[in-house]
Amino acid sequence: SAAMKQTKGLEGDKSSIIKFEFNPKDGIDNPALSLTEDTDDEGTGEPRFYLLNKGSAETFGFCLHEELGCQGHIIRQVELGGVAQRRGLQDGDRLLQVNGHFVDHMDHRRVVQKIKASGNQVLLVVLDGDSYEAAKALGRDLSQMLPADMRPRLCHITRDKSGFGFSVSGPEGTKGTFQLSVQQDGPAERAGVPPGSWLLELNGASVRSYSHTQLARKLKQSGSKVTLLVASSAAEEFYRLRGLRVMAALADTSWLPFKVRELHMVKGPAGYGFLLKEDDCSSGATGQFLWDVDAGLPAEQAGMKEGDRLLAVNGESIEGLDHNQTVLRIRAHDDQVKLLVIDPASDEFYQSVG
Numbered sequence: 001s002a003a004m005k006q007t008k009g010l011e012g013d014k015s016s017i018i019k020f021e022f023n024p025k026d027g028i029d030n031p032a033l034s035l036t037e038d039t040d041d042e043g044t045g046e047p048r049f050y051l052l053n054k055g056s057a058e059t060f061g062f063c064l065h066e067e068l069g070c071q072g073h074i075i076r077q078v079e080l081g082g083v084a085q086r087r088g089l090q091d092g093d094r095l096l097q098v099n100g101h102f103v104d105h106m107d108h109r110r111v112v113q114k115i116k117a118s119g120n121q122v123l124l125v126v127l128d129g130d131s132y133e134a135a136k137a138l139g140r141d142l143s144q145m146l147p148a149d150m151r152p153r154l155c156h157i158t159r160d161k162s163g164f165g166f167s168v169s170g171p172e173g174t175k176g177t178f179q180l181s182v183q184q185d186g187p188a189e190r191a192g193v194p195p196g197s198w199l200l201e202l203n204g205a206s207v208r209s210y211s212h213t214q215l216a217r218k219l220k221q222s223g224s225k226v227t228l229l230v231a232s233s234a235a236e237e238f239y240r241l242r243g244l245r246v247m248a249a250l251a252d253t254s255w256l257p258f259k260v261r262e263l264h265m266v267k268g269p270a271g272y273g274f275l276l277k278e279d280d281c282s283s284g285a286t287g288q289f290l291w292d293v294d295a296g297l298p299a300e301q302a303g304m305k306e307g308d309r310l311l312a313v314n315g316e317s318i319e320g321l322d323h324n325q326t327v328l329r330i331r332a333h334d335d336q337v338k339l340l341v342i343d344p345a346s347d348e349f350y351q352s353v354g
Helices: 083-087 108-117 129-137 212-221 233-241 298-302 323-330 344-352
Strands: 005-007 016-020 048-053 062-066 074-076 094-098 121-127 153-158 166-169 179-182 198-202 225-231 261-266 275-280 286-291 309-313 336-342
Touching: 048 083, 062 108, 074 094, 094 108, 121 129, 166 212, 179 198, 198 212, 198 233, 225 233, 261 298, 275 323, 309 323, 336 344
Parallel strands: none
Antiparallel strands: 005 016, 016 062, 048 121, 062 074, 094 121, 153 225, 166 179, 198 225, 261 336, 275 286, 286 309, 309 336
């Protein structure tokens, strides 16, 4: 976000530093959410889970370092009274996961992009510094210290003549608890809904306050298409026991028909063959859009479509950049560029489900 600042070359420290400032208005003072506070017989602690929430104009209250001579992505400068400090993040913790993605092996800049892309809410998994270094010295696979994939799943279902291909059950008189039975080879199963999964969101809205009658009405109002956020029984229990709310930002989106596209273009004698224009997004924010795509030139050959929205240039998000700054990013390399784009229908879909 625009409130995140990257600085380099601090005196006496050649590390790459990403600044996450805190939100003093967050107002939620839950203690740290841990898998366990015990240590095993090798002296290695267990990973700890933190769900951080901030306001749209605020940041998270810590710095993420990549330091010479040290392994891992290191939590530093945890702001006193900030979101991170109130949750329990500590100086020297090593970041292992961002929204369910293992990041210890990733390039530092890519990890920062994952945090930025999460918006105002992010789920972090960390290991204390001593335990991290001990585990590395023992040659342990840190990814094996974390539970198997516990990510919820976003599924977009198009009904056929028999319906959506799932039915809903739940305890009588209880709101917000809905388990799904999935028809074999029906629309829901083809869209990736696991049998016996729990329904968490319907079309981007939480179902926690819905009665069975309200849910049925919402499904009917969805028309021919519906988007569900679902979690397996194991995943639902995992998050519930840790007091963590499952959110769309954590979801596995591989089953969705809506995709981003990467366009690799090599400049020709007539340039790339498109215009970049600034305009309002469906969310109300300002975005950079691709128009006037010339036939036969590199942009069209790479798959650019009129109205695509630009998300990233050469692997770096353009969130928070104005038009001129984005143009400079594109021109940074004289002869080629990689653009990450999304078409209008996919963009509108992701906005609708948060």
